[in-house]
Amino acid sequence: MAAAAVSLFSAKSITAIPKLKPFLFDFHVSPPFSLSFAVAANTTTNFTLWSRKPRRNPTAPAAAMLFPQNPVFSDTCAAIISGSIALSVLRLWQETAKRGLFDQKLNRKLVHISIGLVFMLCWPLYSSGYRGAILAAITPGVNIMRMILIGSGLWKDEATVKSMSRCGDYRELLKGPLYYATTITLACAFYWRTSPIAIAAICNLCAGDGFADIVGRQFGGQKLPYNKNKSIAGICIIFPTLDISKRVRRLFSVS
Numbered sequence: 001m002a003a004a005a006v007s008l009f010s011a012k013s014i015t016a017i018p019k020l021k022p023f024l025f026d027f028h029v030s031p032p033f034s035l036s037f038a039v040a041a042n043t044t045t046n047f048t049l050w051s052r053k054p055r056r057n058p059t060a061p062a063a064a065m066l067f068p069q070n071p072v073f074s075d076t077c078a079a080i081i082s083g084s085i086a087l088s089v090l091r092l093w094q095e096t097a098k099r100g101l102f103d104q105k106l107n108r109k110l111v112h113i114s115i116g117l118v119f120m121l122c123w124p125l126y127s128s129g130y131r132g133a134i135l136a137a138i139t140p141g142v143n144i145m146r147m148i149l150i151g152s153g154l155w156k157d158e159a160t161v162k163s164m165s166r167c168g169d170y171r172e173l174l175k176g177p178l179y180y181a182t183t184i185t186l187a188c189a190f191y192w193r194t195s196p197i198a199i200a201a202i203c204n205l206c207a208g209d210g211f212a213d214i215v216g217r218q219f220g221g222q223k224l225p226y227n228k229n230k231s232i233a234g235i236c237i238i239f240p241t242l243d244i245s246k247r248v249r250r251l252f253s254v255s
Helices: 011-016 071-099 104-120 130-151 158-164 170-174 176-191 196-219 232-236 238-252
Strands: 024-028 033-040 043-050 227-231
Touching: 071 104, 071 130, 071 158, 104 158, 104 176, 104 196, 130 158, 130 170, 130 176, 158 170, 170 176, 176 196, 196 227, 196 232, 196 238, 227 232, 232 238
Parallel strands: none
Antiparallel strands: 024 033, 033 043
16 A cells, blocks of 8 residues: 555644644554654654554465476476385384384374375475476375275285274275375365465374374373263364464475
């Protein structure tokens, strides 16, 4: 808004009214809104009625592209790197499940928390356009096919079953793990890193739901009155984890 000032009393009106001659009023209608007047000939008092911070210029999240001069090659390399990182993290939890280092349910939730967040932290490697979104969606999209093949019994992978199932039943992969991979794929393809919806959805899915289950099992003595399978402690831990999406959004943004 262009700056504008409205003078309540012009110079002529002040001269015409002797009693108001020492006073000068000035009201600014552009931010910050202020009211100033002179109570004597050479003194001025200012009052700020309301001040608004300048609105940030909305810009696309910052990209750390590997080869900015060749976006197609850069996005392809980013897909390979992010897929390799996600696979490495998955292999880590498969080994812990195979060696029995953690309880099976806890190991499953550690996979649940880490895979999506680690993959999302690789998003700045991609371009912010539609090509980057599609190439990024390939990694969780491949995982959808894995869940379908393993969950239907067409592909035997005991390490994956142990790390992602509650009771060691391969058919469980057609439920939670399949929905998990599908959500991340859709968030990549349709919203991408330029949208806070995608960031909030993945952060809440991974951190919120994952930590809620872990905390609920440890400290969930008090159950919800309408759902005995859920605890008050587990529900309450979701709210602090919502801050993760805000911090990730700041990480992806430029000032």
